[in-house]
Amino acid sequence: MQIKVNGVERSYDGDPKLPLLWYLRDVLGLTGTKYGCGMALCGACTVHQDGKAILSCVTDVSQASGKEITTIEAISKNGLHPVQQKWIEFNVPQCGYCQPGQIMKAISLLKENPKPSDEDIEAGMAGNICRCGTYQRIRAAIKAAAGENA
Amino acid sequence: MSDNILNVSRRGFLQGIVSTGALVLSVRLIPDLLWAAETSAGSHADHAVLHPSVYVGIDTDGTVYLVAHRSEMGTTSRTSVPLILADELDADWKRVKLEQAIGDPRYGDQDTDGSHSVRDGFVVMREAGATARLMLTRAAAQKWGVPVSECESDLHVIVHRASKRKAGYGELASAAAKLPVPKKEELQFKPKSAWRYMGKGAPSYDLAEICAGKAGYGMDARLEGMVYASVEHPPVLGGKVKSYDEKAPLQVKGVKQTIPIKPFTPPHRFQPLGGVAVIADNTWAAFQGRKKLNVAWDNGANAGYNSDQYKKELQETARKPGKVARNIGDVDAVFAQGGKIMEAEYYIPHLAHATMEPPVALADFRDGKVTIWAPTQSPQAVQSTVAEELGIPKENVICHVPLLGGGFGRKSKPDYAAEAAILSKAVGKPVKVVWSREDDIKFGYYHAVAAMYIKAALDEKGKPTAWLQRSVYPPIGSTFALNTTYGDAGELGLGWTDLPFDIPNHRAENGPAENHVRIGWFRSVANIYHAFAAQSFANELAHASGRDSVEYLLELIGPARIVDVKASAPEYDNYGASTKDYPLDTARMRRVVELAAEKSGWGKRTPGKGSGMGIAVHRSFLTYVATVVEVEVDDKGEVKIPSVHTAVDAGIVVNPEATRAQFEGAAVFGTSIVRSGSITAKNGVIEQSNFNDYPVARINEGPYKTTVHIVDSDAPPAGVGEPGVPPFAPAVCNAIFAATGKRIRELPLSSTANA
Numbered sequence: 001m002q003i004k005v006n007g008v009e010r011s012y013d014g015d016p017k018l019p020l021l022w023y024l025r026d027v028l029g030l031t032g033t034k035y036g037c038g039m040a041l042c043g044a045c046t047v048h049q050d051g052k053a054i055l056s057c058v059t060d061v062s063q064a065s066g067k068e069i070t071t072i073e074a075i076s077k078n079g080l081h082p083v084q085q086k087w088i089e090f091n092v093p094q095c096g097y098c099q100p101g102q103i104m105k106a107i108s109l110l111k112e113n114p115k116p117s118d119e120d121i122e123a124g125m126a127g128n129i130c131r132c133g134t135y136q137r138i139r140a141a142i143k144a145a146a147g148e149n150a
Numbered sequence: 151m152s153d154n155i156l157n158v159s160r161r162g163f164l165q166g167i168v169s170t171g172a173l174v175l176s177v178r179l180i181p182d183l184l185w186a187a188e189t190s191a192g193s194h195a196d197h198a199v200l201h202p203s204v205y206v207g208i209d210t211d212g213t214v215y216l217v218a219h220r221s222e223m224g225t226t227s228r229t230s231v232p233l234i235l236a237d238e239l240d241a242d243w244k245r246v247k248l249e250q251a252i253g254d255p256r257y258g259d260q261d262t263d264g265s266h267s268v269r270d271g272f273v274v275m276r277e278a279g280a281t282a283r284l285m286l287t288r289a290a291a292q293k294w295g296v297p298v299s300e301c302e303s304d305l306h307v308i309v310h311r312a313s314k315r316k317a318g319y320g321e322l323a324s325a326a327a328k329l330p331v332p333k334k335e336e337l338q339f340k341p342k343s344a345w346r347y348m349g350k351g352a353p354s355y356d357l358a359e360i361c362a363g364k365a366g367y368g369m370d371a372r373l374e375g376m377v378y379a380s381v382e383h384p385p386v387l388g389g390k391v392k393s394y395d396e397k398a399p400l401q402v403k404g405v406k407q408t409i410p411i412k413p414f415t416p417p418h419r420f421q422p423l424g425g426v427a428v429i430a431d432n433t434w435a436a437f438q439g440r441k442k443l444n445v446a447w448d449n450g451a452n453a454g455y456n457s458d459q460y461k462k463e464l465q466e467t468a469r470k471p472g473k474v475a476r477n478i479g480d481v482d483a484v485f486a487q488g489g490k491i492m493e494a495e496y497y498i499p500h501l502a503h504a505t506m507e508p509p510v511a512l513a514d515f516r517d518g519k520v521t522i523w524a525p526t527q528s529p530q531a532v533q534s535t536v537a538e539e540l541g542i543p544k545e546n547v548i549c550h551v552p553l554l555g556g557g558f559g560r561k562s563k564p565d566y567a568a569e570a571a572i573l574s575k576a577v578g579k580p581v582k583v584v585w586s587r588e589d590d591i592k593f594g595y596y597h598a599v600a601a602m603y604i605k606a607a608l609d610e611k612g613k614p615t616a617w618l619q620r621s622v623y624p625p626i627g628s629t630f631a632l633n634t635t636y637g638d639a640g641e642l643g644l645g646w647t648d649l650p651f652d653i654p655n656h657r658a659e660n661g662p663a664e665n666h667v668r669i670g671w672f673r674s675v676a677n678i679y680h681a682f683a684a685q686s687f688a689n690e691l692a693h694a695s696g697r698d699s700v701e702y703l704l705e706l707i708g709p710a711r712i713v714d715v716k717a718s719a720p721e722y723d724n725y726g727a728s729t730k731d732y733p734l735d736t737a738r739m740r741r742v743v744e745l746a747a748e749k750s751g752w753g754k755r756t757p758g759k760g761s762g763m764g765i766a767v768h769r770s771f772l773t774y775v776a777t778v779v780e781v782e783v784d785d786k787g788e789v790k791i792p793s794v795h796t797a798v799d800a801g802i803v804v805n806p807e808a809t810r811a812q813f814e815g816a817a818v819f820g821t822s823i824v825r826s827g828s829i830t831a832k833n834g835v836i837e838q839s840n841f842n843d844y845p846v847a848r849i850n851e852g853p854y855k856t857t858v859h860i861v862d863s864d865a866p867p868a869g870v871g872e873p874g875v876p877p878f879a880p881a882v883c884n885a886i887f888a889a890t891g892k893r894i895r896e897l898p899l900s901s902t903a904n905a
Contacts, residue, residue, distance in 0.1 A: 015403045018434055026378065026432035031370035032363025034555070035433070036506050037587045041841040044506060072363030080362060087361045091353055091807055094815055095224030096360035097367055097506040097555025122850040129841060131506045131556050132224045133818025134811070135849040136856060 001065040005030070006074035016062035021045045023061045024071060032072035032100045036129065043128030046101040046108075047071050053108035055127075072100035075107060083107050086141040094132035102128050106142050115146050193217055194249050200323040202285055202331045203278040204256050205235060212306060212320030214241045218248050219257035220267045221527050222356065223505075223557030224815075225871040226808035227262055229355045231271035234804060237347040238279025238340060240303035241319070248355050253529025253549035262527045263562050263671060264725065265771035265869025268804050272867045280337040282326075289326035290317050305346070342802075342864070351805035356553065368525025368552045369584070371512040376580035377406060379573050380436035383425040383593050386449040386834035387667050388416065391426060398442035399428050404435030408443065409576050411569065417632050418668055420535045422569045423593060429577055433584045449834060455666035457499070457599070457830035457837075464601035464663055465495060467622045472661035473636055476647040476719035479655035484607045484616035492694055493605040496683040497896040497903075498879075500829035501597035501672055502838070504846055507555020508590040513570035514580040519546040524567040525554035532564040536571040547571075558819075559671035563595050591844050592836045595670025596829055598623040602683035612695020613705060616655035619687075621646055621680060624665035635662035637676065639721035645680035645770055645876060647719035650736055651688075652708020658719070667831065673819060677770040677876035682897070685766035685880035690893065699765050699884065700747045707767075710737035725772050731866050732772045738799045741861060742776035743767050745797035749859050750778035757889065760784060764884025766877035771869030773800040774861075777817075779853070779881040783889045789899065791821065791882065794856040796874060801865035809870045810858040816874025817856040821847040823875075824882045826900045 003010050005028060012023065019038075024030045024047070036044030038057045045057040048070040075081050080088070083106050093099045102125070109116060109124040116124065121139050130138070195215040198207025207215040216235055222228035228248065236243050251257050259270065283303050290308035291298040294315055301308050307316045342349070359365040384390065390413045399405050406429045413424035428439035485491065511524040513536075520540065526532050529549040537544040554561055570583040585593075600623035607616040625641055627634035637660050639647075647658050672678070692702035713734040715722045724732060743765070747753070752763060760783045767776040776797045782790040794817045803809050826845040830837050838844040883894040896903040 015435070018432070022432050022434040026434070029372060031366075031372070034367075034507070035369065035584075037841050038437075039587070039840055039842065042506070042587075075363075080358070084361045088353075088357055091357070091811065093224075093354070093357065093360045094226075094811060095222075095506065095554060095556045096354075096356070096365060097369075097553075099360055100363040103361065103363075118854075125849045127848075129506065129846055129848060131504060131558075131819070131846055133815035133821075133847070133852060135818060135847075135852045136814060136854070137811070138849065 001062060003061065003065050003069065004067070005069045006071060012061060016060060018061045019057050020047070020059040020061050020064050020069065021056040024056060030071050030073055034097055034101060036098065043105055044098050044101040046104040046128065048104060048108060051111065053105045072104055075104065081107060083110065083145045086145040090137045090141040090144065092134050092137040092141050094134055098128065098130045102130065102138055106145070110142065110145060115148065116142065193251065200282065200285065200327040202281045205275065205278045206239065206282050208282065208319055208323045210320050210323050212245055212318050214239065214246045214319070216246050216248055217251045217257070219251040219260050221262040221551050221554055221557065223262065223527065223554035223561065225812060226354050226805055227267040229352055230805040230808060231267050231275055233347045233352055234271050234275035235279040237345055238276040239283050240305060240346070242306040243347060243352060245306060250551050253533045255530060260528065260530050261562065262557065263559060265872045268867045269772070269869065272802070276339055277334060277337060280339055281332055284332050284337060285326040285329050286319055286322045288329055289322045293317065293325060348802070348804045349806070351807050353807070366552050367507055367555045368523060369507050369510045369555060371523035371552055371582065373512060373514055373580040376512065376582055377429050377431060377577060378433045378436045379427045379429050379581050379583045380433070380440055380586065381411065381425050381427045381569055381583065382440045382443050382445055383423040383589065384413070384447055387418070387452045388450040390424065390448045390450065392446040392448050394426050394443045394445040398444065399439035402435055402439045402442065404432055405430045405439040409573060411572060417630055419630055420531060420563050420565050420568065421539070422565050422572065427569070427573055429573070429581070436584070437586055452666040453834040455831045455834040460599070461497065461601070464599065464622045465497065467661040467663065468495065468601040468603040468620045470661065472620050472622070472659035474657060475642045475660050476656070476658040478718045481616040481618045481655045481657045484655050485605070490608040491605065492608065492691060493603070494687055494690055494895060496602040496686060498600050498679045498682060499897070500599045500667070501823060501827045502591050502594045502829050502844060503558040503560035503672060504590065504844060505556030505558060505560055508585040508587055509560070509566035510582065510584050511567040511570040512580060512582040513567070513574040515571060515574040518542055519548070520571045520574065521548045521550070522567055522571060523550045523552055524564060525552055525561055526564055526567060527554070527557045527562040528564065531562065532567045535564050535568050539568045539572055540575060558673040560595060563670055587841070588839045591838050591840060595629065595668045597672035597678065598625070598669050600679035602679060604683055604687045606691060608691065608695065612691065612697060614653045614691065617651065617653045618657050619646070619649070619684065620659040620661055621683070622661035622663050623679065624663045624669050626669050626671065628665035629669055635664055636660055640723050641676045643722050643724065644676035645684070645768060646676065647722050648715045648734060648769070649684055650713050650734055650739055650769065651706045666834065674770055674872035674875040677768065678823065678879065681766065681768040681876035682879050685768065685877060686883055686895065689764065689880070689884040689887065693887070698753065700743060700752055703743055703765060703767060704740055707736050707739050707743070710740060727772055732868065734769065738774045739767060739769060742774045742797040742799050745859055745861065746776035746778045746795050749797065749857065750795035752778060760889055762885045762888030764881045764886070764888055766880035766884060768877040770873045770876050773798065773868040773870065773873040775873045775877050777877040777881040779878070779885045781882060781885040781889050783886060789886060791853040794853040795859065796856065797859045797861065799861035799863055800868045800870050800873070801863050802867045803860055804867060806860055809860060812870045813858040813874040814856045817878055818847050818852040820875050820878025821852050824879050824897060824899060825851060826898045828898050828901060
């Protein structure tokens with residue numbers, strides 16, 4: 001099958017049931033996308049499929065065939081994406097392990113809803129767990145990326 | 151000079167990497183064979199021209215290599231500790247390159263636990279920085295033929311004010327390296343007014359890479375030719391494999407082989423749990439292969455562990471006299487007089503760390519040596535544990551420390567690193583062991599389940615004249631020695647034998663409890679249940695006496711004084727710090743209570759229906775923390791937390807922004823404990839498995855806004871990673887009482903006891 005990851009067309013002939021997460025991490029070595037739960041419960045594995053956030057731990061590689069997959073490594077062509085810049089400005093990460101997933105989800109959220117309310121942010125980001133508890137900075141960074149006062 | 155030769159070859163190596171734009175990554179984290187070979191020859195700091203200590207090296211180009219010898223798990227230790235050295239060295243932080251230390255006793259204590267990295271670093275790093283600065287100063291004085299006393303540092307240069315001469319650190323490095331290393335007594339430390347970084351802080355050295363998805367965590371370690379492993383562990387602690395299907399897992403595409411891992415020899419300590427490993431060419435195949443192992447287990451003695459029954463036993467024990475850990479006056483005599491008596495029981499179940507990055511490690515065993523990349527809080531424990539498992543000297547265990555995707559105490563125990571080492575030796579290839587989330591939740595080193603009982607006699611004004619408290623929990627000591635059923639002095643000193651209240655008759659006791667799962671350190675450890683009980687009970691007394699909670703708490707703390715804990719609890723260890731440098735000072739405790747109350751608008755705001763505010767104060771890891779939580783409880787009993795105000799006196803704070811972040815995070819971590827944290831066992835098997843049945847707080851469940859108020863202090867630095875956790879749960883429950891009149895004595899809120 002053919003699968004396009006970060007702009008590169010790749011062919012894959014392994015187990016079609018292999019979750020996209022492990023294809024990215026173990027086969028392609030794109031380790032920015034993280035494993036957290038394997039059950040669509042934590043959001044650490046969030047990537048974009050045709051520009052929309054999906055959970056790569058419950059997406060078979062065959063389901064992603066013919067789609068365009070973008071990971072944190074390629075979310076910005078030049079330097080850092082504005083959302084990543086806000087993440088730095090607000091000093092969001094602690095351990096940082098969940099943050100690629102948080103950032104990918106936030107970018108997708110802002111694309112669908114450029115001016116999210118607190119409720120929109122909570123609803124949109126509730127699938128992404130941060131055990132360090134950086135939520136209030138995540139909220140502030142998203143609001144700032146939307147051009148609002150945090 | 152051999153150093154120069156090494157330097158040249160090293161530069162050649164580094165330049166090759168620089169040109170690929172990956173210098174920092176390869177130096178620090180990403181395991182490649184070149185880097186592994188490089189480390190056996192020492193760190194870059196060691197090879198720098200001037201390297202007066204293992205923590206610092208300065209090259210002729212002015213680059214300062216600083217060694218981060220503690221682990222980065224989100225507390226910013228990896229940045230804040232070297233920042234202290236950079237400050238004392240008067241180095242330009244922009245010209246500093248951090249390199250992460252491998253496990254090596256020459257770095258001293260490398261355990262990133264107990265909230266003591268900055269506390270220790272404040273001594274060790276300043277000495278190292280002042281040493282290098284003095285050598286550079288002396289070299290400059292020699293060069294110019296002027297007295298040393300006329301020369302001083304000024305951000306990466308030494309200056310002679312009178313003649314306006316300047317020389318950079320790089321320029322002076324070679325001459326400085328020829329001078330003797332000064333003695334400790336010769337060192338002069340910068341006054342606080344001259345600090346560049348301490349008190350101002352710096353963002354995490356890894357911040358940009360983390361946000362770019364390029365930072366290297368243990369989970370991300372890769373080696374050419376490596377295979378992946380996943381281990382089916384005995385479902386009951388101490389269980390053994392009776393039989394399993396060796397062939398069936400091989401039907402899964404990508405699975406290569408199965409390997410049994412022997413059971414541990416009790417006590418379990420940091421040994422692997424045993425079981426059967428499935429080796430595969432990707433992580434997922436290894437997970438799938440396990441499902442076909444069909445292991446028959448001999449569950450052993452812990453198969454009788456049932457949390458429902460165990461809870462009753464703990465509570466029964468807490469109602470009976472225990473071992474006295476601290477005594478003041480005679481509580482029994484006061485209770486015998488009758489009068490107003492209050493008593494209450496509290497309970498918190500086992501908790502699991504649930505680090506976002508589950509345990510994982512990569513090991514490469516060859517020629518009697520093993521190189522390991524493990525997200526660990528204790529690389530030296532990795533060395534000793536792996537050495538013992540493989541029967542090789544500790545020196546032959548090289549442990550690299552990538553970033554940790556969370557630690558919280560779980561990654562102080564290197565059982566998973568030992569699994570990787572054992573399997574790499576067995577397979578003859580590099581092996582990466584990946585724990586699934588289910589493995590993480592089901593096979594943790596759990597926070598102890600605990601039952602507490604407290605009884606007090608009150609005078610006519612409602613102030614206690616006697617206070618008896620008992621706690622019962624399976625102790626952490628049970629992980630290290632068989633038949634350990636009582637908490638040790640260290641554990642009891644975590645918020646139990648150091649109750650700072652001004653009460654003339656007081657006794658703290660501890661009852662026995664047997665462990666049936668592995669018990670371990672968990673962010674703030676025994677302080678969690680001790681503070682929950684003591685601070686909830688204090689609040690119960692305030693309400694029973696019709697008093698304002700803050701005013702009553704201040705009265706309990708009593709007048710400003712130094713509490714001599716050892717006088718009544720001789721074994722009290724004060725977090726390993728001297729009571730001279732770190733006394734228990736009630737003036738500081740009062741101040742954080744007053745500050746949190748003031749900032750939260752305590753007593754000045756009228757809460758609406760279903761709203762309430764609660765306060766708790768606790769000293770842990772030598773830091774004083776008071777937290778005021780505001781809750782809103784709706785008709786269905788759903789709790790929202792609109793605001794938290796936390797006042798912190800942690801002595802000198804090196805990195806204020808990182809410190810605020812730790813207390814914001816502690817409020818979320820505490821929210822998980824309050825709302826939903828519960829690990830239970832049935833027939834010895836843990837009943838939870840993933841974030842569906844072991845939920846942790848999400849963005850819509852944590853406090854909306856936590857504001858952290860740091861007290862300006864000249865006291866020596868204390869901890870910041872853990873101390874935010876203990877007061878949080880009692881503050882929430884005290885707020886719920888204020889809002890609803892319902893007293894929560896058992897956590898979590900989701901448990902049937904609170905239904």
